[in-house]
Amino acid sequence: MTRIIAEYLLETPYPLEEVAAMMAGEQSSGTFVRVAGETDELRARSAAQVLDITSVADTQEPTLHSAYVERKNKGGPFRQARVRIAYPSENIGRNLPTLGATVSGNLYDMGETTGLKLLKLEVPASYRARFELPRVGIQGTRKSIGIFDRPIFGTIIKPNVGMRPDDIANLVDQLCAAGVDFIKDDEVCANPDCAPLAERVPAVMDVIRKWRDRTGKNVMMAFNITDETDAMKRHADLVEAEGGTCVMASLNWCGLSGMETLRHHTPLAIHGHRNGFGAMSRHPLLGMAFPAYQALYRLAGVDHMHVHGIGGKFVDTSDEVTEAARVCLQPLSEGGPDDQVMPAFSSGQWAGTLPKTLEAAQGSDLMFMCGGGILAHPNGPAAGVQSLRDAYETLMSGQTLANGAKTRPQLAAAIDFFGAR
Incomplete structure (x- = not known):
């Protein structure tokens, strides 16, 4: 399976593994609860995968405000980590705006996050070949x-x-x-x-x-x-x-x-x-x-x-x-x-x-x-x-x-x- 790998810097007061899994689900086959039609076969084919999580730092105050975190009365520590997620290219096809929506999109609005930055993308050669090269x-x-x-x-x-x-x-x-x-x-x-x-x-x-x-x-x-x-x-x-x-x-x-x-x-x-x-x-x-x-x-x-x-x-x-x-x-x-x-x-x-x-x-x-x-x-x-x-x-x-x-x-x-x- 061809995959595009995105690396993020994440901050959250929730368990890092849980939030990273939410990110992968939100931007591929899932939502916050399992829905009808979301079969195991579909998940195996289309679900994004969390590759690794590397802790960076903790802070007692959130970097960005989240009404969701405030509503849940969730305090610190707020954990920062680098998270790498692999997205199946078949979910996207040859479609640059959808690629952007996949690796960014609603991730910035997830209530569990008090900070999120897309750091880099790894694009496999087979996927790169589907797009234009520089003409000059x-x-x-x-x-x-x-x-x-x-x-x-x-x-x-x-x-x-x-x-x-x-x-x-x-x-x-x-x-x-x-x-x-x-x-x-x-x-x-x-x-x-x-x-x-x-x-x-x-x-x-x-x-x-x-x-x-x-x-x-x-x-x-x-x-x-x-x-x-x-x-x-x-x-x-x-x-x-x-x-x-x-x-x-x-x-x-x-x-x-x-x-x-x-x-x-x-x-x-x-x-x-x-x-x-x-x-x-x-x-x-x-x-x-x-x-x-x-x-x-x-x-x-x-x-x-x-x-x-x-x-x-x-x-x-x-x-x-x-x-x-x-x-x-x-x-x-x-x-x-x-x-x-x-x-x-x-x-x-x-x-x-x-x-x-x-x-x-x-x-x-x-x-x-x-x-x-x-x-x-x-x-x-x-x-x-x-x-x-x-x-x-x-x-x-x-x-x-x-x-x-x-x-x-x-x-x-x-x-x-x-x-x-």
Whole structure:
């Protein structure tokens, strides 16, 4: 039997074994009492199985409120444990939303729990084979841009919103002249009235084609096509017709179904933006951790995944960003295909954060996106891009950035300007 294994962090004042069994039953063949038709044969075929329970800690106060626990006047200790549950894939079929509902779903609402977080998913290779692979992935992205021996250095259109199509095209022109590899829309700029995609895509692609003809370099532009599903398909068609190579979508707001439909529809690289993920992840005993989250959206076939940035402006610790990058760079299933996706580091990045980023990714297969790190460089965007290349070349030569800055003025300027912030 093929099984998908989910690992949780659970907190409950009830016996761990009982609550884990309730979790398995609730999300497979059972409910809180045995019902008609729930035969032993059906249970043997379809019931989820608790694989193991590992105690973590006890606390005297509940992490989260539960009206059920309060009504039952149940006090501490509140036990925390890691619980692994195996779900038969036959219960789910080739159905990503139902997979999500199975491994998460009502579990978060079970009265016996005062904390629950989905930590990771183990997807067998035979089940992974039922879903889309990345159409472009790491090597396809490198081939499209023509960069094979270093990170992909990119930036974000800023200001986030408000510019007209001509203004955006002019900025893209400056960024192409500066030598950037990758440009993306901001997550809040998709199809605004001031710069609709119908006007913005042709204007920007006219600039990118101009630079491609002039230099041979094909800058990848991730157009934000987040929308309802049919509109996303139309937007992707427009980008493809204009010679574009990448589209971006906000994963949480398009959902698993929307992303899977988009993947079926377009051959373009899909840049997966995880904005809103913090609402799922920040609480230590509620929601979903990134290893589980990325597994679901990789089954939808995305090519790039945001992992935030080390030393950036967001809440993630260095360890959390490192874990996120490394799971993206591993095959999703043991013995499965090479389906790695390119981690996209972003948020407060500049030349000075590159060393720890390379260490986190254990190599250069990454997107390193710098908004201010390029656009706010004191000597201009071209100097910002050069400071990133200087930083990488310095590190590859075995020097520290401080030593490299002695002979590399744009790196020195970046350190003086951003390092003081």
